[in-house]
Amino acid sequence: MNTHPMVKAQGVHKSFGAAHILKGIDLEVAPREVFCLIGPSGSGKSTFLRCINHLEQINAGRLYVDGELVGYRQKGDKLYELKAGEVALKRRDIGMVFQRFNLFPHMTAIENVMEAPVQVKGEAKAVARARAERLLDRVGLAGKAKNYPSQLSGGQQQRVAIARALAMEPKLMLFDEPTSALDPELVGDVLDVMRGLAEDGMTMIVVTHEMGFAREVGDALVFMDDGVVVESGHPRDVLTNPQHDRTKSFLSKVL
Amino acid sequence: MNNKIKKIPSGVIPAPDGIPPQAIKAIPVRHYGRWISAVVVLALLVGLVYAFSQGNVRWATVPDKLFDASILTGLRNTVYISVASMALGLVLGVLFAVMRLSKNPVTSTIAWLYIWFFRGTPVYVQLLIWFNLALIFPILDIGFYRDEMTDVMTPFLAALLGLGLNEGAYMAEIVRSGIQSVDEGQTEASHALGMTQAKTMRRVVLPQSMRVIIPPTGNEFINMLKTSSLVVAVQYQDLLRSAQDIAATSFAVMEMLFVASIWYLALTSVFSVGQYYLERRYARGSLRALPPTPLQRLRANLNLFRRSEVAR
Numbered sequence: 001m002n003t004h005p006m007v008k009a010q011g012v013h014k015s016f017g018a019a020h021i022l023k024g025i026d027l028e029v030a031p032r033e034v035f036c037l038i039g040p041s042g043s044g045k046s047t048f049l050r051c052i053n054h055l056e057q058i059n060a061g062r063l064y065v066d067g068e069l070v071g072y073r074q075k076g077d078k079l080y081e082l083k084a085g086e087v088a089l090k091r092r093d094i095g096m097v098f099q100r101f102n103l104f105p106h107m108t109a110i111e112n113v114m115e116a117p118v119q120v121k122g123e124a125k126a127v128a129r130a131r132a133e134r135l136l137d138r139v140g141l142a143g144k145a146k147n148y149p150s151q152l153s154g155g156q157q158q159r160v161a162i163a164r165a166l167a168m169e170p171k172l173m174l175f176d177e178p179t180s181a182l183d184p185e186l187v188g189d190v191l192d193v194m195r196g197l198a199e200d201g202m203t204m205i206v207v208t209h210e211m212g213f214a215r216e217v218g219d220a221l222v223f224m225d226d227g228v229v230v231e232s233g234h235p236r237d238v239l240t241n242p243q244h245d246r247t248k249s250f251l252s253k254v255l
Numbered sequence: 256m257n258n259k260i261k262k263i264p265s266g267v268i269p270a271p272d273g274i275p276p277q278a279i280k281a282i283p284v285r286h287y288g289r290w291i292s293a294v295v296v297l298a299l300l301v302g303l304v305y306a307f308s309q310g311n312v313r314w315a316t317v318p319d320k321l322f323d324a325s326i327l328t329g330l331r332n333t334v335y336i337s338v339a340s341m342a343l344g345l346v347l348g349v350l351f352a353v354m355r356l357s358k359n360p361v362t363s364t365i366a367w368l369y370i371w372f373f374r375g376t377p378v379y380v381q382l383l384i385w386f387n388l389a390l391i392f393p394i395l396d397i398g399f400y401r402d403e404m405t406d407v408m409t410p411f412l413a414a415l416l417g418l419g420l421n422e423g424a425y426m427a428e429i430v431r432s433g434i435q436s437v438d439e440g441q442t443e444a445s446h447a448l449g450m451t452q453a454k455t456m457r458r459v460v461l462p463q464s465m466r467v468i469i470p471p472t473g474n475e476f477i478n479m480l481k482t483s484s485l486v487v488a489v490q491y492q493d494l495l496r497s498a499q500d501i502a503a504t505s506f507a508v509m510e511m512l513f514v515a516s517i518w519y520l521a522l523t524s525v526f527s528v529g530q531y532y533l534e535r536r537y538a539r540g541s542l543r544a545l546p547p548t549p550l551q552r553l554r555a556n557l558n559l560f561r562r563s564e565v566a567r
């Protein structure tokens with residue numbers, strides 16, 4: 001068994017120029033855990049998620065994924081920045097799903113799913129195709145393999161995007177408000193897929209406004225505001241019995 | 256998956272079952288304006304054609320020389336230099352566009368300088384500079400290779416460098432706008448999957464920028480076919496020069512210019528059709544339905560005169 005957490009943040013700070021966005025985030029995500037992140041708009045949830053796979057570089061603190069430092073290598077007490085190639089290598093193991101899907105519009109659904117295994121891992125096309133078919137089937141889109149993203153509904157696009165991330169067989173999945181851009185009747189299908197992933201033991205960090213999902217599927221929940229963690233605990237406890245005023249006022253608005 | 260859901264929009268009362276909707280029978284609007292303008296324009300055209308038929312032109316010379324061996328050689332050379340210059344321009348364009356967008360200030364400044372110089376001076380002048388390079392560098396010496404400049408700088412090379420480097424500057428701007436048109440989320444998604452910067456550019460960004468790059472590139476190529484007539488200045492034996500050579504001995508100046516024009520028109524027409532189908536191919540994925548082929552459009556246009564279209 002893994003003894004170290006899948007993600008560990010110690011005093012993580014991030015600024016964009018003069019704007020101080022993350023002001024010391026401390027948290028731990030255990031393997032196989034569904035970790036939910038909630039908070040008002042602009043509180044830095046997406047920024048934190050993007051730091052985990054080094055789409056953003058942190059300014060202070062330490063961030064570990066699976067026991068390894070993100071973006072740096074430590075030798076003695078000196079930190080060395082990783083080269084672009086090394087960063088890319090680490091991102092293979094972290095899947096990310098975006099609010100706006102970001103599927104490749106010039107590729108069909110199945111080509112989207114095959115792209116990274118073939119291009120990044122150098123996998124044989126036939127192998128990648130077989131896995132892509134399996135994954136599309138798993139997200140309920142076996143019949144849509146040859147459709148271009150523009151020929152799919154938002155919910156279908158998001159499920160292809162999940163399949164695309166899973167194709168790299170990641171050990172950690174990051175979801176950034178995966179259902180926020182969807183019509184209400186399409187949200188359920190995407191959440192079902194995520195629920196299935198959770199049951200299979202995938203470690204997931206989910207930024208979401210779906211409190212029902214957080215309560216039902218989440219193992220841990222963090223409420224973030226203005227770049228700091230205000231409150232954390234089991235979703236049931238935080239959502240039904242918040243301790244802080246900021247949590248209370250946020251929950252009263254979204255529930 | 257979702258096609259099970261059939262919702263009736265609120266406020267619309269469904270027709271009672273069993274009664275089919277009635278097709279509307281109405282007198283179509285007559286478009287008198289369309290007829291009048293068509294007649295006026297046709298009359299002007301007929302007048303123009305008549306004037307030329309009365310001019311002092313030996314028309315028989317035109318078909319006579321159209322397939323003259325030296326004209327065909329010139330034609331081949333024109334296509335050859337245009338394609339070669341365009342290819343060079345494309346390669347340079349992608350290279351300098353990527354340099355221009357790079358975070359490295361040295362490469363982006365050099366790309367800026369290149370674009371600034373080659374867009375800012377006339378092609379004709381650039382052609383003459385390449386052609387006359389021997390005046391300032393009589394000997395070409397690049398370490399492992401050494402020769403007389405006049406031997407190296409053939410009319411073909413001067414034409415290629417003159418047209419190609421100039422084209423590269425224009426293409427760099429076209430490619431740059433294409434690259435910038437691609438949503439940032441695409442690069443992000445690609446990076447998140449573990450793709451490197453170069454792979455992201457080649458597999459994700461450039462293919463998507465094609466939709467923006469191809470239409471102006473097609474125009475550039477059609478321009479190139481015509482601009483290539485300037486290579487007369489560097490003694491390259493292109494279509495125009497072949498026509499002028501014949502004109503000089505036969506005194507059929509205008510006739511030979513017509514011959515050249517016919518061939519230029521033929522070339523640009525052929526490549527316009529090619530451009531259309533290329534654009535159609537790269538629209539793949541960005542449109543739900545592909546645009547009509549020219550034949551389908553022709554049919555639609557003919558209908559325009561018959562009646563006003565109901566839904567547009």
Ligand SMILES: Nc1ncnc2c1ncn2[C@@H]1O[C@H](COP(=O)(O)OP(=O)(O)OP(=O)(O)O)[C@@H](O)[C@H]1O
Binds near residue numbers: 039042044046047048
């Ligand atoms: N690249 C950037 N440059 C400058 N400021 C940025 C950048 N990215 C994010 N920000 C700022 O950081 C703050 C936090 O943004 P972030 O996207 O992390 O918020 P969020 O919690 O995800 O909000 P939402 O719920 O609206 O998605 C915002 O004020 C935003 O303007």
Ligand SMILES: [Mg+2]
Binds near residue numbers: 045046047176177
């Ligand atoms: Mg966000």
